[in-house]
Amino acid sequence: MEKPIVFMFSGQGSQYFQMGKELFDQNPRFRRWMLQLDRISSSITGQSVLEILYDPTKAKGDRFNQTKHTHPAIFMLEYALAKTLIESGIRPAYVLGSSLGEFAAAAVAGILDAEQALTAVLKQAEVFESTCVPGGMLAVLAEPAVYENSILKNETELVGVNYHSHFVISGGMVQIQAAERFLREQNIISQQLPVSFAFHSSLIDPAELDYKAFLFTQRQKQPTISFVSGVKGRVISEVDSDYFWNVVRQPICFFEALQAMEQESDYIYLDISPSGVLSNFAKRIIRSDSQSECYSILSSYGVQLEVIERLQCAGKEKNMLSKGRKKKKMTTFLFPGQGSQHKGMGEALFDEFAEITSKADDILGYSIKELCLEDPNKQLGSTDYTQPALYTVNTLSYLKRVKETGQKPDFVAGHSLGEYNALFAAGAFDFETGLRIVKKRGELMAKATGGGMAAVMGLREEQINAVLQQNGLTSIDIANYNSPSQIVLSGRKEEIVQAQPVFEAAGAVMYIILNVSGAFHSRYMEQAKQEFGHFLEQFSFGALSIPVISNVTARPYKQCDIKQNVMKQITSSVKWTETIRYLMGKGEMEFEEIGPKDVLKKLLNTIRRDATPLVIDEQEEQVNNADDAQTGVTSIEPVLQAENQPISTTRELTATSIGNQAFKRDYGLKYAYVVGAMYKGISSKELVVKVGKSGMLGFFGSGGVSLDDIEKAIQYIQRELKDNQPYGMNFLHHPDKPDLEEKTIDLYLKYGVTVIEASSFMSMTPSLVRYRAKGLSLGIDKTITIQNKVIAKVSRPEVAAAFLRPAPERIIEKLLHERKITAEEAECLRKIPMADDLCVEADSGGHTDQGSAYALMPAMIKLRDEMMKQHGYPKTIRVGAAGGIGTPEAAVAAFMLGADFIVTGSINQCTVEAGTSDAAKDLLQQANVQDMDYAPAGDMFEIGAKVQVLKKGLFFPSRANKLYDLYRQYNSLDEIDETTKKRIQEKYLKKSFEEVYKEIIAYKTPQELEKIERNPKNKMAAIFKWYFAFSNRLAISGSPEYKVDYQIHCGPALGAFNQWVQGTALENWKNRHVDEIGEFLMKETTELLKKRIVSFIG
Secondary structure, rough: OOOOOEEEEOOOOOOOOOHHHHHHOOOOOHHHHHHHEEEEEEHHHOOOHHHOOOOOOOOOOOOOOOOOHHHHHHHHHHHHHHHHHHOOOOOOOOEEEOOHHHHHHHHHOOOOHHHHHHHHHHHHHHHHHHHHOOOOOEEEEEOOOHHOOOOHHHHHHEEEEEHHHHHHHHEOOHHHHHHHHHHHHOOEEEEEOOOOOOOHHHHHHHHHHHHHHHHHHOOOOOOOOOOEEEEOEEEEOOOOOOOOHHHHHHHEEEHHHHHHHOOOOOOEEOOOOOHHHHHHHHHOOOOOOOOEEEEEEOOOOOOOOOHHHHHHHHHOOOOOOOOOOOOEEOOOOOOEEOOOOOOOOOOOOHHHHHHHHHHHHHHHHHOHHHHHHHOOOOOOOOOHHHHHHHHHHHHHHHHHHHHHHHHOOEEEEOOOHHHHHHHHHHHOOOOOHHHHHHHHHHHHHOOOOOOOEEEOOOOOHHHHHHHHHHOOOOOOOOEEEEEEEEEEEEEEHHHHHHHHHHHHHOOOOOEOOOOOOOOOHHHHHHHHHHHHHHHHHHOOOOOOOOOOEEOOOOOOOOOHHHHHHHHHHOOOOOOHHHHHHHHHOOOOEEEOOOOOOOOOOOHHHHHHHHHHOOOOOOOHHHHHHHHHOOOOOOOOOOOOOOOOOOOOOOOOOOOOOOOOOOHHHOOOOOOOOEEEOOOOOOHHHHHHHHHOOOOOEEEOOOOOOHHHHHHHHHHHHHHHHOOOOOEEEEOOOOOOHHHHHHHHHHHHHHHHHHHEEEEEOOOHHHHHHHHHOOOOEEEOOOOEOOOOOOEEEEEEEEEEHHOOOOHHHHHHHHHOOOOOOOOHHHHHHHHOOOHHHHHHHOOOOOOEEEOOHHHHHHHHHHHHHHHHHOOOOOOOOEEEOOOOOOOOHHHHHHOOOOOOOOOHHHHHHHHOOOOHHHHHHHHHHOOOOOOEEEEEEEEHHOOOOOEEEEEOOHHHHHHHHHHHHHHHHHHHHHHOHHHHHHHHHHHHHHOOOHHHHHHHHHHHHHHHHHHHHHHHHHHHHHHHHHHHHHHHHHHOOOOOOOOOHOOOOHHHHHHHHHHHHOOHHHHHHOOOHHHHHHHHHHHHHHHHHHHHHHHOOO
């Protein structure tokens, strides 16, 4: 029987500069894990651990003891090394951690996920450095009885016995130095450990409350690998939230744990630590007649390769730890598409595979060998001949490769036509069926005329999208994402030609018009796609034996989607860059091109150089694969079944699976979670970037922000977010400032902003319609492509109805007359809704109609269904919920009401990233659900619109309501009594009416001033509204002098959130980060939803 493998993880004291550097330089898999963990750490601390760990000016012998650096460095190395071994086939049956090493052990065992564990390690370092006095630890090479000496026992604490003649003490630096002197006098060897605190001793007790509060927010799972506790000295099946405090506070029981294991069996103990110290301890603990073996992988001398060789001899899979040695890599076969053909391709293959060649001749009606080798009629360049020829040569090349090696690949992918060879290799169909399908495909595509394609070199995807949009080239599609800097366009021939100088002026290194007759992989192939679909109905497809990465999705084919995918491929972009990134993310991957020549090799090298691996959450991928037949599902799938029927196994709910899947795909999201805009840039550019990098959609709060600052925010966001990470901009309705709306839209179109949140609209405006129009184009088959997405924030059914209808005809005609839109854009506008999605806003912070979610959501969903039916829209308009969502209970209620996604607002204002003052955040942190009130909205003062604001400790709500009452009661300032006017000027405005009006004159336009002067009531309103802008500025700046006048938009959701996190680290707003709150809320919502579902079904 094979001996079980035990992975052992050490803690503080085993670290040194440059640990693991050789492995990091040589092993891509280990490097990928280290980089992935470093990104997580950097996002939390703002500093790269790897830059410190691998600082070229630091030698291995330099002291490396600053906890905030050493803590994450040890965890990252141990977890990355463990994952590298596991992925190489060396899998543990047990994990055993010592002190800090228990976090890595817990992560490998699945008790915590990697990000949770690393965050916990970083948090521990932060808490220690802020609450604990410096201390030290001393390793003593003697029997523990030595500790009984009064000097050691009275001045230090015994924190661990590692074996019979090795123990560790902990204490203050003075005490540790005294102990070291005493031991030296006794001729006992000791060594100070490179630590900065007295771990496992009473000196770290000041950290207990803060760290336990943090741990309380973390959810632990049951281990999936047997977990040997270094605290309890035995295998345990579960841990509680206090366990990871005990890991660092209680004595280390490594000795007891190993003794207990040795009584049960023989093992292979594999030390995953940086220095191999636990392997040395284990050798001295195991009994003399034990058959157990002890090995270490790393030491300060380098990587111990002989350990791997011994495990291989013991029957383990070959690993990937040493570059240049025998190792099991994953292999992907890549099949090229059109463009790789050449006269002479195939050569001896046709004779070697004569039977297949004969079958090809019968199906095609001509000699495939003659076409490929001689091409007497110059047909090899024609699509209807090229595609069958390439498919045949690629197939024969593949069969020869398998015949010679006897091995098949781990993955297959093909570029465009090459995907049919990938499907053949995976067993979807036999050669003959594939050839018949390809022959038909080639014939249909060859019929396409009037189209053109061009390769653009030197511009990235976001730059190309911006050029297309800014220049009105919306009828051009992206056909191929060949590499980050090589993208192929497809469209009408004349427009492809006209676009050349535009792209060259925008900085394209090259713009090459391709010699094709059709607009392949674009909307213009829709008719061919439909015909092809009818043709495919006669075929069925076999089970895939090898994962095939789809051009359409850049993810593995799902069995039930083969037919749909090969259809869609004709009109969809070839996501080749993302395909390679996905495969790179699978680990150490060898790519081999199978075909007539190496046309994909250069693209592959470019992608590997310029793009990062796309690491996919394996659990999420499994969930999505299990959900084969579901696309565009709204909200939670039903789990209640007929009364007498057994409940079948349903898709597991995860934080990334709840909500509408199509919504997440359309916006590139990981979670069905949106952070709504907050006025005056409170939802800041930093906030938007933070959530975008975490797979959530955030909107910049552009309301009340100058155009210059909005432009700077867009530039910052676009610079920081890469690879289509999501973001959006708020578009606030200004009924009295249509010019501002127009200029804002000009800015969004200039920078290619493709997602906006339309808020405070009562009806459609020309600027909003123009934005919608500029992203529209009409295909030959009359399908409409929508570039610019609009999420409409609505709280009234009549406003929702306006967004659910096409744009008003009067506005379309006006824009046409003014030549602001084209006739094609106008035609498209008449056939689509004004919004892609609705956000139904119940009572919330800021502008509110004080609606109830329980009444609004069902009504809005019903309205959506009716309007879709009435107008015949082909794509579902999703409905999200906003207002009052600050706890898992509220989020569950929203999803159960039918929400496709949720939107939070108030809870994000009290985070580190929010663009308001610390003083305002201090007030918000203290709020409860009852501490809100309604006040007039400054931007819609005259019509009586309301905003919900913080009331506790503030005079703003009562003062604002007083001003509105005066406005309603009087027609001018002169009509107000002197006592009231004096109070307003002294207490509210802190200035005279005349001084306020001088400020108003300074920033209003002549047209606005003329309107104000026309009527004394208008002038009164302008002066009163100044107070609203003033109170906003006070809150954002944090002015201590006028704190009572802060205007802080907020809803009771924040009060509920504050109560939820009370007693945890999140109670303090300085620990609240907007992305972490979103992920935490979604994860807790999922867990609560599972419980609710269980309670429903019994």
